[in-house]
Amino acid sequence: MKVVLAIYQQSTKVRDCILDHLPLVIGRSADADIQLDDRWVSRHHCKVDFQDGVAVVQDLESRHGTLVNDKPITVSKLFPGDTLCIGLSRLVACYENSAADGGAIAQHDGVKATCES
Secondary structure, X not given: OEEEEXXXXXXXXXXXXXXXXXXXXXXXXOOOOEEOOOOOOOOOOEEEEEEOOEEEEEEOOOOOOEEEOOEEEOEXXXXXXXXXXXXXXXXXXEEEOOHHHOOOEOEEOOEEOOOOO
């Protein structure tokens, strides 16, 4: 299963980030695995890992907090189609099955996740 975060800033898709090595840190710092150029993002804002087949995001005591589907979190699972809000940036989770699984896009609660590679 491949997990992709589609990154949006000001309603414009900036890029896709494939989560190919976990855990990873999202933040403003040069040493963050996924860097966001957003002054409302902490240097090391949150961490993403994979547990039981699902991406899990953990806030790293950021100044402005981390939201999943517009709700503040400390730790939360990221299901397909969920929106991770960090500062002014929005990251949408997309799960794609591997080619061996037919390449289908995973769904959660009837929401089809969309992403571009």
